[in-house]
Amino acid sequence: MKDVDKSFRKDTETEIPLREELQPRTVTAPDGQKIEIDPLQDYFCQEPPKVHKQSYLKIVEDFYNWARANSLWILGFGTGCGAIEMRPLMTPRFDAYRYGIQWRPTPRQANLLVISGYLSVKTLKRAIRAYEQMPSPKYVMGLGSCTINGGMYWDSYNTIKKLDEYLPVDLYIAGCMPRPEALLAGFMELKKKIRKGEGEGANKYAENFDWYKANQKSVIKDWDMPDYNW
Amino acid sequence: MTFEWIQIAYAALTLFIVINYGLIMTAVVRKIGARVGGRYGIPVWQNYIDLVKNFALRSKISHGVMFYLGPVFRLTGGIGLLLFVPTIYGSVMFQNFSFAGDLILALYFIFFGTLGMALGAGESGHPLAAIGVSRGLAQVTAAELPLALAVFAISLQYQTLNITEIVAAQQGSIFNWTLFTNPVATVAAMFAFVGTMMRSPFDVVIAPQEIPIGPPTEYHSAYLALMQTNRVLFPVAKVVIYMNLFFGGATNWAEFSIKVFSIYMVSVLIGVVHPRFRVEQSIRFFLKWGLPVGVLAILMV
Numbered sequence: 001m002k003d004v005d006k007s008f009r010k011d012t013e014t015e016i017p018l019r020e021e022l023q024p025r026t027v028t029a030p031d032g033q034k035i036e037i038d039p040l041q042d043y044f045c046q047e048p049p050k051v052h053k054q055s056y057l058k059i060v061e062d063f064y065n066w067a068r069a070n071s072l073w074i075l076g077f078g079t080g081c082g083a084i085e086m087r088p089l090m091t092p093r094f095d096a097y098r099y100g101i102q103w104r105p106t107p108r109q110a111n112l113l114v115i116s117g118y119l120s121v122k123t124l125k126r127a128i129r130a131y132e133q134m135p136s137p138k139y140v141m142g143l144g145s146c147t148i149n150g151g152m153y154w155d156s157y158n159t160i161k162k163l164d165e166y167l168p169v170d171l172y173i174a175g176c177m178p179r180p181e182a183l184l185a186g187f188m189e190l191k192k193k194i195r196k197g198e199g200e201g202a203n204k205y206a207e208n209f210d211w212y213k214a215n216q217k218s219v220i221k222d223w224d225m226p227d228y229n230w
Numbered sequence: 231m232t233f234e235w236i237q238i239a240y241a242a243l244t245l246f247i248v249i250n251y252g253l254i255m256t257a258v259v260r261k262i263g264a265r266v267g268g269r270y271g272i273p274v275w276q277n278y279i280d281l282v283k284n285f286a287l288r289s290k291i292s293h294g295v296m297f298y299l300g301p302v303f304r305l306t307g308g309i310g311l312l313l314f315v316p317t318i319y320g321s322v323m324f325q326n327f328s329f330a331g332d333l334i335l336a337l338y339f340i341f342f343g344t345l346g347m348a349l350g351a352g353e354s355g356h357p358l359a360a361i362g363v364s365r366g367l368a369q370v371t372a373a374e375l376p377l378a379l380a381v382f383a384i385s386l387q388y389q390t391l392n393i394t395e396i397v398a399a400q401q402g403s404i405f406n407w408t409l410f411t412n413p414v415a416t417v418a419a420m421f422a423f424v425g426t427m428m429r430s431p432f433d434v435v436i437a438p439q440e441i442p443i444g445p446p447t448e449y450h451s452a453y454l455a456l457m458q459t460n461r462v463l464f465p466v467a468k469v470v471i472y473m474n475l476f477f478g479g480a481t482n483w484a485e486f487s488i489k490v491f492s493i494y495m496v497s498v499l500i501g502v503v504h505p506r507f508r509v510e511q512s513i514r515f516f517l518k519w520g521l522p523v524g525v526l527a528i529l530m531v
Contacts (some may be wrong), residue, residue, distance in 0.1 A: 045291075052288035064286035071276070071283035092268035100276055105443045108450040111283075135450045136289040202288075 016222040044226045049206040052136050054197075061197065068111065068137065069194040070100040072187065075110035077130055080117020081177060082143040088180045101187060107133040112190070115167070117177070118146035118153045119160050121219050128216060129229050131167055136202035139190060142172040143183065151176055165215045168201035168208075240323045241313050245463075247483070248312060248470075252462030253277040255491060259498055266502075277462065284455035293354045293448065300350015301449065301456035307343025308460045311336060312467035318486060319397045319479040333381060333391045336471050340377075340426070343464065344370050347445050354448035362444025365509045366435040372516040373425030373432070379524025380419035384475060386531045387412055393471075397479035407478040415527035416476045420496070421520035423472055425512065427465055427494075429501035432512050469493045 024038040055061040078086065089096035090103070104110045107130045119127060131140065142163045145151035150161030163169055170193060173186040193199055205212060209228075217223055257274045264271025292298050314332050318324035348367055351359040387408075388396050400406045409416045425432045436444045446457060469490045473479060477493065480486035507515065 050289075064282070067279050067282035067286055071279045095264075095269040095271075097264065097272050098270040100272070100279060106447050108448055109446075109454060111287075135287045135291075137287070 016224075018224050022224050040224075040226055044229045046226045046228060048209055048228050049132070049136075049202070051203045051206045062195075065195050065197055065199070068199070069191040072099075072101045072112050072139075072191070073104045073110045074101060074112045074114055075107050075130060075134065076103045076105050077107075077113065077127070078116050079119050079123050079127065080144070080146060082114075082116030082146075085143070085177055085180055085183060086114065086116060089183060094180045094184060096184060096187065099184075099187060099191075107131075108135065110134050111137070112139045112141060113167075114141045114143055115147050115163055115169075116143045118144075118151065118156075119163065120158050121160065122158075124160055124166060124216070125220050125225070127167065129225065132229055137199055138202050139170045139194070139199050140167050140201055141186060141190060142169045143186075144178060145174055145176045148172050148174065160219060166212065166219075168204045168212075170199055170201050237327065241326050244317050244324050244326055245309060245312065248317070248466050249459060249463050251487060251490070252466040253281075255466070255487075255494065256462050259494065263498075263502065277458070281455050281458055284451055284458065287451035290451045290453070296349045296353040297448070298350075298453070300347050300353075301453045301460070303346020303350065304343040305456050305460045305463070307339050307341075307346065308464040308467050310342065311339040312463065312470065314339070315393050315467075315471055315474060316397065316479070317470055318483065319394070319401075319474070319481050321481075325394070328392070328394050331391045332393050333385060333396075333475075336393070337374075337378060337381060340468065340471075341370065341374065343460065351445040351448070356448045359445050359447045362435055362447065366445060369432060369435060369509050369512050370426055372513040373422045373520070375422075375516060376418040376520035376524040377422030377426075379521070380415040380422070380527055381475070383415040383418070383524070383527040383531050384408055384412060386528070387415070393474050397474050400478045404478070408476040409478075412527065412531070414523060414530055418520060418524040418527050419472065419476060421516060421523065423468070423493075424497045424500050425516060425520070426468065427497040427501075429497045431501065431504040431507045433501075434506055434509055434512070437506060465494060466490060 022039045024036070027035045027037055029035055055064065074086075078084075088094050089101070107113075111134065113127070113131050113134065115127060131138065140163075142148060146153055146159070147163040147169070150156070150159065153159040154161060160166060171186055171190050173182050175182055178186075190199070213227055254274060254277075257272060257277050261271040261274060313326045314328060314335050316325045316328045344366060348363040351363045384396065385391050388399050390396060396408075400408060400411075404410070428436055430437075436446065446454065449457060470486075472493055473486075473489050477489055480489055
């Protein structure tokens with residue numbers, strides 16, 4: 001079943017107006033100077049993502065991949081019920097820190113985006129923005145069956161079904177919900193992939209940028225951000 | 231101060247030793263914290279991996295010249311602080327560039343990094359970074375007051391502004407340390423110490439649970455790696471100053487590592503038993519408790 005069909009969102013023809021704070025406007029400064037402000041142009045960099053080359057030497061790239069695999073910084077961003085399964089990983093019972101896994105509060109410092117459960121269209125927008133702000137190479141992990149085929153939300157009017165169509169997913173963890181042990185096993189799998197040099201999701205995203213954008217825009221109707229937000 | 235070219239090599243060696251010491255010590259402290267909490271904790275070499283990882287990231291975004299210079303200034307503050315005070319007392323190799331008035335310069339360098347960070351984080355354009363920086367500057371300023379007063383007190387006590395002479399005056403016996411000859415000044419300075427170590431209860435500025443995550447919000451990849459280097463270097467450099475001023479300095483690296491670790495653990499131990507202060511609470515705390523002790527220290531000398 002595709003995400004976009006007639007029943008997905010009724011009335012797709014009406015244009016949704018831009019939010020007030022995003023509309024272009026002229027502001028008068030205290031000294032009388034007039035300033036043109038277009039928030040979508042001024043506050044974001046619109047440059048499309050680049051494909052980043054690997055290091056010239058394979059041994060250097062292997063060393064980097066080893067470091068990347070052993071220092072996974074997860075963005076503290078929970079989408080669905082799966083976010084509750086990530087918290088026990090910080091506790092003495094599971095203790096993910098011993099594998100070099102840490103949580104970072106800002107996308108600029110994170111390497112791994114865990115989509116932890118169902119993604120409503122509204123959250124997808126935030127997930128895309130968070131993903132695009134992360135520095136490359138970056139990895140995405142889909143947690144739970146909701147990210148694979150919609151899971152129990154397969155016929156929901158407002159939830160996406162295949163995460164892979166919107167963001168380049170490196171690894172899925174099946175289950176509803178997967179337990180923290182499954183998450184840890186998933187992290188270990190992801191580490192192996194990164195060390196083999198297969199964690200090139202960011203480059204895949206850049207190469208197929210148009211396809212991803214078309215998919216994203218087909219479900220997000222109130223697209224009030226630039227195509228690529230750094 | 232006489233300058234010889236070999237001093238540059240010695241200074242680089244000091245820097246190398248201190249950065250590695252800091253990388254391992256901060257990891258060990260985190261590991262101890264984890265063990266106390268019943269966790270296994272990070273590997274002790276995790277800081278190195280994080281550094282390599284951050285340098286290995288492929289995309290870097292700059293928001294302008296000052297954004298780039300922010301971490302550089304911060305690191306300059308840390309290195310300057312370390313290199314202009316004698317790291318090992320009596321050692322030709324690790325005396326570095328200490329000179330007659332280095333105490334004043336050290337006071338300045340403690341503040342230098344924060345100011346550089348303020349400019350850099352300001353240019354990142356992120357509102358949370360700007361809020362974090364203004365909070366940080368307010369808190370560090372309040373925390374510096376007792377330190378400045380304590381430094382005046384001991385420079386009056388020893389009649390010098392030269393750290394090497396202050397260390398020399400404390401040699402011989404443990405009871406010659408400023409800790410015992412001038413306990414009030416030491417207490418005043420320790421207020422500033424726990425206040426500027428960026429640990430609980432005074433870590434609201436960079437705490438991820440508050441405004442994420444303060445000044446470094448926009449910093450990533452190599453910029454962040456520079457700041458990480460400074461985050462391990464700066465506390466050690468600051469502890470070196472305290473060690474020289476109040477705890478008798480160090481005459482060899484073994485003494486250095488034991489003393490630095492113990493003094494660092496003071497802030498850690500205070501941190502684990504106290505919840506986080508809000509900025510206005512910590513400023514009030516320093517003005518109400520730290521400042522009077524500092525004034526008392528001056529009056530007693």
